[in-house]
Amino acid sequence: MKRRARNSDVDDDSGDEIELDAVSRLVNRSFVAFRCTPFWDFKVEHMSRYERQFKEFMMIDLERALKEARDNGDEEEETEDLLRGRVLQVELKGQTISPWRGGESNALTKSPSRNLLSAHALSETEDPSIRPFELTMLFQPRGKPVQKAYSAVFMSALSEGSMKLAPGFSHFPLALIKADAPIIPLITRWFESNFGGHISPxxxxxxxxEDVTEEWALRFYDMQDTAVQDVVRVPRTRTLDLPLELRYDTGxxxxxxxxxxxxxxxxxGLIERAFFQLFSLRVTNNHSRLMDIIQLHILETTSIDVTKLILxxxxNPASYxxxxxxxxxxxxxSKxxxxxxxxxLMAVACENVFGP
Incomplete structure (x- = not known):
């Protein structure tokens, strides 16, 4: 099975996988996350029709976007080459992420979104309209020898949550889009114009x-002496010995x-030294956090008080x-x-769906 390169340039066959666990298609790629409101009248059985409609829309909207870019004074050659490009192939396909719903939800969040991770979710197999789906587009920029592969993965909600959808609506709160900046608005505009939803960064x-860091570190600590059975492997990629990286803006x-x-x-080692405090954190849910310990460690070793900065x-080895x-x-x-x-990320996408 062929794999995609690190950038958008393509030498693979994005559409040859059938019922592939979509996690393997998400890793080793850089995305931009978007929040989506519910779609109206999105039918999984019409995927082939949507492919044709999307391709036709793109060819028209590329011309409109080119004129708009010129009107706005954007005359960069790279932008013009993209907007004068051609859509070679479009594919819309449902994806399977197993297990996506239920399972470990209770330990994942301390935010009000926890109810969105409840065990009341439908099984993915009960209703195909709640399965994640991916749009892939093979694109040829003007005057460039290398084709580009763009993709947009729309993730279904973890559960029905407190918001009940009226008949005819389906909800994919989280979209992960990999495309060049001038192309992203065209992708989102097609979904908005056809299904009435709003897609926003x-x-x-x-x-x-901070929560992602804590959750990863504590879970990694728990798993350190256990052989990992669920590695998401990608051919021709190395397992990197990556550190925990925290970048702060200073202003x-x-x-x-x-x-x-x-x-x-x-x-x-830091977690081990603070084990009893961390155990108290997880059992009694007091106000001490692993991030507090990390921030104190940074202060003691570098004299930088990162609590005054913005993360x-x-x-970490699992995500950036x-x-x-x-x-x-x-x-x-580990999967x-x-x-x-x-x-x-889904919990964040589900918060304030109809607000800012």
Whole structure:
């Protein structure tokens, strides 16, 4: 089975997989996260029709976007080459992520979104309209020898939650889109114009990055002595020994960011030394957090008080996530850890669906 390169340039066959667990298609790619309101009259049985309609729409909208870019003074050659490009192939296909619903939801979040992760979800097999689906597009920029592969993965909600949808609506709260910046608005505009939903960039608050860091670290600590059975492997990729990375924005022009890297072994040692405090955290749910311990460790070792800064990106061996909605899920890691990150992103997408 062929695999996609790190960038959007293509030498693979994005559409040859049937009923492939979609987690393997999400890893080792960089996405931008979007929040979606419910779609009206989206029918999975009409995927082939949607493919034709999307391709026709794109050819028209590329011309409109080119004129709009020129009117706005954007005369960059790269933008013009993209907007003068051609859509070669479009495919819409339902994807399977198993297990996506239920399972480990109770331990995933302390936010009000926990009810969205309840055990009252329908099984994916009960209703095909709640399965995730992926749009893939093979694209040829003008004058370029290498084709591009764009994709948009629309994730179904983890559960029905407190919001009941009227008949005819379906909800895919989280969309992960991989495409060049001038192309993304065209993709979202087609879905909005055809299904009435609103697709907006998803900003991820710093405290969510802290939660993702805590959840990954504690789960990784629990799993360290257990052989990993659910590795999401991607051919021709290496297993990287990545540290915990925390990037902070300073608000100072002379030093815009401060990045702190903590090797995993050091992090495990830090957790081990604070084990009883962390055990109290997980049992009694007191106000102490792993992030407090990490922040204190940074202060003691670097004299930098990161509590006065803004966390803008958090990375670990399973994922890299930034407040501007950029997401990268890493290959050759535990599927359990990857799904944990996905569930957290879904919880963010489900909050304030009809608000800011």
């Amino acid at each position: 998803m900003r991820i608050p710093p405290w969510i990055l 100072i022009d002379e030093l815009k960011t401060v990045t702190v890297n903590i090797p995993v072994n050091d992090l495990l 803008s990106r958090a990375g 996530i930034s407040t501007d909605g950029k997401v990268k899920l890493m290959a050759n890691q 359990t850890l990857t799904l944990q990150v996905m569930r957290r």
